[in-house]
Amino acid sequence: MTVLLELKGVNKSFGALRVAQDVTFDLPEGQALGVIGPNGAGKSTLFNLIGGALPPSSGQIAFDGHDVTRTPASARCRAGVARSFQIPHPFVGMSVFENLLVASSFGESGHTDPEAAAAHILDITGLRHRANRHAGSLTLLERKRLELSRALATGPKLLLLDEIAGGLTEGECHDLVATIKDVQSTGVSIIWIEHIVHALMAVVDRLIVIDFGRIVADGDPATVMAQPEVQEIYMGISVEDAA
Incomplete structure (x- = not known):
């Protein structure tokens, strides 16, 4: 399967504050990838790095076989990266x-x-x-x-969805999920940040969990959500309680 997007050792700091720490993953063409994590974990920073709104402090970003690490957002859009915003x-x-x-x-x-x-x-x-x-x-x-x-x-070849289900009723969320599935069926690759986990799980093939700017889990959505560390980070369930 052809890799559309690849991040290698991507870091981003604002002074002493590190908002992305050694972020490394790739996205094959046609895949729908979900991203979850608590508020302030670095999810929006990840989108800003992929979309070109922020340059990384170090590391490399490649899109469609080309190094776009220092490519501005406008050029990345023309190359096939599109983003929707939460508001x-x-x-x-x-x-x-x-x-x-x-x-x-x-x-x-x-x-x-x-x-x-x-x-x-x-x-x-x-x-x-x-x-x-x-x-x-x-x-x-x-x-x-x-x-x-x-x-x-x-x-776009890659669609970045930033909490697109936020603020919707249960029925509206269900309708929007059906629409996103229709979009996915056209072959567009998707990375979706979302707090409404059941909506995300209905669409994505793979799930990444971010905490303090680092990836702490990556894989099959059901398997990732079952990990004690993920339950503690994202749902407030302590490892001891889970045991």
């Missing part, structure tokens, strides 16, 4: 369709027909019936769908 910030004065056209037309996605690409993405994400609505009038779930759609409109 959606669409162009509220534009329609849903126009929001996608901005990404598909100017994000250098490679779409030969940006309008057709935008319409297809709206079908995948369930927003076709809202295409002509102003983005500012959408519900939270619809804004989450639009955030996902805008990322997809750039034509």
Whole structure:
């Protein structure tokens, strides 16, 4: 299986504060990887390092066979790395369709027909019936769908999802999970940070746990969640209680 993303010994420090410590892992093409950890563990820092918003203090990041360690975020987006954010910030004065056209037309996605690409993405994400609505009038779930759609409109090979299920009801979360599964079926690789673990477990093939900027577990999701150290870090279950 071809490796799409590879991090080798990546570190990030702000003065004496180390927010990423020897982060090393790879992501094969087509895989959905989940990332969990307590608040302040370094999950958002990881996305900032992968997406290019932050340069690493040391280590190497490769994407699609190229060293992108010092490549800026804009160039990584053009190369195929897209990110959705926890709090959606669409162009509220534009329609849903126009929001996608901005990404598909100017994000250098490679779409030969940006309008057709935008319409297809709206079908995948369930927003076709809202295409002509102003983005500012959408519900939270619809804004989450639009955030996902805008990322997809750039034509990514790798999609970074940052707590996209946060703030949703149980039913809305279930609907969004179904949409993410549809996105995954198109062949896009996914890294998903999420606190709603049952949503994550319904999608991902693999799970990484981060604590204090370091990876403490990596593997099959059910196996990782059963580890006593993970239960203590993430769910507050002490090793003694688990025993």
